[in-house]
Amino acid sequence: MKTRFLFLAALLALLTISCKQQPSAPYGYTVKDNQIVYNVPPRPADQQSMLGFAAEPIEHVRVGVVGLGDRGTGAIWRMPYQEFATVVALCDLYPDRVERAQKVLEDLGAPRAIHEFSGEEGYKQLCELDDIDLVYLAVPWQLHTPIAVYAMEHGKHVAIEVPAATSIQECWDLVNTSERTRKHCMMLENCCYDFFELNCLNMIQQGLFGDIVHVEGSYCHNLDPYWDNYQGDWRMIYNRAHHGDVYPTHGIGPICQDINIHRGDKMDVLVAMDSDAFAGQATADKRYGEGKFEYANGDHTTTMIRTHKGKTILVEHDVVTPRPYSRMYQVVGTKGFANKYPNEGLALGGGDLGEVAYDDLDAEQYMGEAERDAIMEAYKHPIIAELEEVARKVGGHGGMDFIMDYRLFYCLHYGLPLDQDVYDAAEWSCLVELTEVSINHGSMPVVMPDFTRGEWDKIDGLKFATAE
Ligand SMILES: NC(=O)c1ccc[n+]([C@@H]2O[C@H](COP(=O)([O-])OP(=O)(O)OC[C@H]3O[C@@H](n4cnc5c(N)ncnc54)[C@H](O)[C@@H]3O)[C@@H](O)[C@H]2O)c1
Secondary structure, eight states: OHHHHHHHHHHHHHHHHHHHHSOSTTSOEEEETTEEEEOOOOOOTTOOOOTTOOOOOOSSEEEEEEOOSHHHHHHHHHGGGOTTEEEEEEEESSHHHHHHHHHHHHHTTOOOOSEEEESTTHHHHHHHOSSOSEEEEOSOHHHHHHHHHHHHHTTOEEEEOSSSOSSHHHHHHHHHHHHHHTOOEEEOOGGGGSHHHHHHHHHHHTTTTOSEEEEEEEEEOOOTTTGGGSGGGHHHHHHHHOOSOSSOHHHHHHHHHHTTBTTTBOEEEEEEEEOOOHHHHHHHHHHHOTTSSOOOSOSSEEEEEEETTSOEEEEEEESSSSOOOBOOOEEEESSEEEEOSSSOEEEEOSSOOTTOOOOOOOSSSOOOHHHHHHHHHHTOOHHHHHHHHHHHHHOSGGGHHHHHHHHHHHHHHHTOOOSSOHHHHHHHHTHHHHHHHHHHTTSOOEEOOOTTSSOTTSSOSOOOOOOO
16 A cells, blocks of 8 residues: 555656646747757747737827836826827726826826726726727736736737736737737837937947947846835745746846847847845845745846857846846947946947047947047937937936837837837746746756747848838
8 A cells, every 4th residue: 555655656746747847838848958948839820920010000099007006107107298198097906096196197287097997807997998099017027918918809009017928828928919919019128218228229230339249138126125015015926936037128128129139130048047045035034034935036047048140148137135236238249348337338449430539449448438428429329319308307217218108109109110029028028937947957058939930030130110
């Protein structure tokens, strides 16, 4: 009897291990030759690529905002300054947060939203409305994809806070739904619109850095002062339960734009490694009591990626140690180097800089601040040149949030492709699962799924569409 029990227990253990290696078909993975390889099933017949997709112009974009906590309320503060959009519907779990948002609109002299919803499933009524064009989501991470899918299924474009998805299955849910419904699905990656990043992008596109060899980005932000702010403790609960880079998109978004991911290049292989949760465990112990919860997320998670065209990417995540805020943002090219945190610096080792005067250019150190500022001014991204003044006035992380919203509504108004498409949302968000899976397999390399299904080189470089 005892032998039979032991045999059954061993069989069960074996089954558990083999199931872990083949989760969630059809978009799951298998381990082959010491690599984790994700399935990429062919595109279903009723779907079309969303590369370069432009919807019919919308004269004035009617927006429904779901999630009115810290970030959603921030969006409400910015919205009345948008010339091409108006908030017409609001939804949160709690009715008092909806009323708080209405009050913000009133205080700014904007009309109150016509529709109000609350409760766990109020978003469904909002998505089903006939008089909205876009659902703007600022809810906890696990709600992003289910609500976005529901909205697209009900004929609405969606804009989703970061990360747009928390698993590979969810990334595919966004891609497949967007492709089938022909609705935009943009992730609201605001860091792509920060001044230094956009100006560097312009310089990269003008060839000042030569060929880009390596890029780095990170989210290093000690969240100690903020843990209490998240409704129902959702962020700590998520971080407690997961290894990996759970918040990768601020770091990876701008640098993927710099190297034209799915616009001529693609991310091929990823390897992730994390430290133990020294500070994370101490944070959880302080919060809940000694030993009450095990904190899984390593204090420092490092991810390395190699692209098809032979470039490398480094991404880091740390939200628990007492270090200064950093999104890194580093660009290494054959002729130049840029780094944003802790100090904005440029070093350019050659090439024609036109009329800009500079000296001290030995590429072993940053150029002087005056030269840097002159070059940044001369190569200011056209979007920054157009919007800088109003963006700084309206604000939102110094102005980048305003620019992000503006570009979204501008493109919808003129019927242009959006700056960030559903493949960006999937590629940048997929790190959440891929880093965890790599770490759980002893930092095994992961062959990254191609969400464009082989169309990553159909578009030649990133362009921000304009009406002129
Ligand atoms: N891009 C950025 O710079 C940035 C900054 C902060 C947060 N964020 C993102 O914004 C999102 C929200 O973060 P936050 O800090 O505002 O969190 P939060 O907890 O302050 O707000 C979340 C809100 O969602 C509401 N909510 C929960 N369940 C809901 C449901 N079923 N229907 C409707 N509303 C529901 C909550 O009541 C809460 O008001 C997250 O994805 C986060 O990563 C992005």
